[in-house]
Amino acid sequence: MSGVPAVGEEIPQLVKDPTTRQLVQYAGAQGDFYEIHYDQGYARSVGLPGVILHGLLKAAFLGQLVTDWLGDGGKLETFEVSYRGIDVPGRPYLCRGVVKKVDGDHVELEVWGEDADGNRTTIGSASVETTG
């Protein structure tokens, strides 16, 4: 983070390019082996267009957005995400955030993830303590 954050300021964006390979890697690292994340046939059989990103992988992307901006000195206090739409591998995933409130060292952010068409498929918020 550079300087004192101002309400309305957008924090630096983070672009992710998830692949099917990454979904398999994440399934292993998290221990979530639900087939909708790596088995195309299974995903279609439950009404999905194909394999989709784990909600928690998108949460991890948004977590990185916040901690990258926060830097070493800061502390994350709460972090909340709500999944409003599905995302598929092979399409870029854009993570964005805006400063909503500043009270001394306490800052509240609105964060969201956008698909390639600009749809906010994940929305959320984070509150942080910006010390140091």
Place this chain on the structure above:
Amino acid sequence: MNIIDVIDRLKTRIGVEGPAVSATVEAGHVKRFVEAIGDPNPRWTAEVPPTFLVALAPAMLHLGDAEEFGRGWLNGGNRFEYFAPVLIGDRITARTHVADVYDKMGATGEMLFIVFETDYVNQHGKTVARLRGTAIRR
């Protein structure tokens, strides 16, 4: 299966706590996790990134009854509260309970929501984080 019957049965599980799960935060696991999410922050060689706890201990009670409704699961959302950093080498115990059960009409029909809450406690008895997760059955 009728959603009302499933909900009535699941509602009796509100407050029920699953078995405690304990695990040590291993450097190799954290490394595989940050590689998987693609976050190269050097901070994650000592402490864990914001969502790592979900990988450490299962944050869900398995509710087989819920699977009598709908075709599949979706994750509705997650809310993390952090009280202290989680460091590599920490021994964390997770306890999960069912916090709420309800239904809602969505664009693709009726959906069943189950809210889970997990408390994570470290080896010093300190609660380091709390996670609220909403699982959707549709």
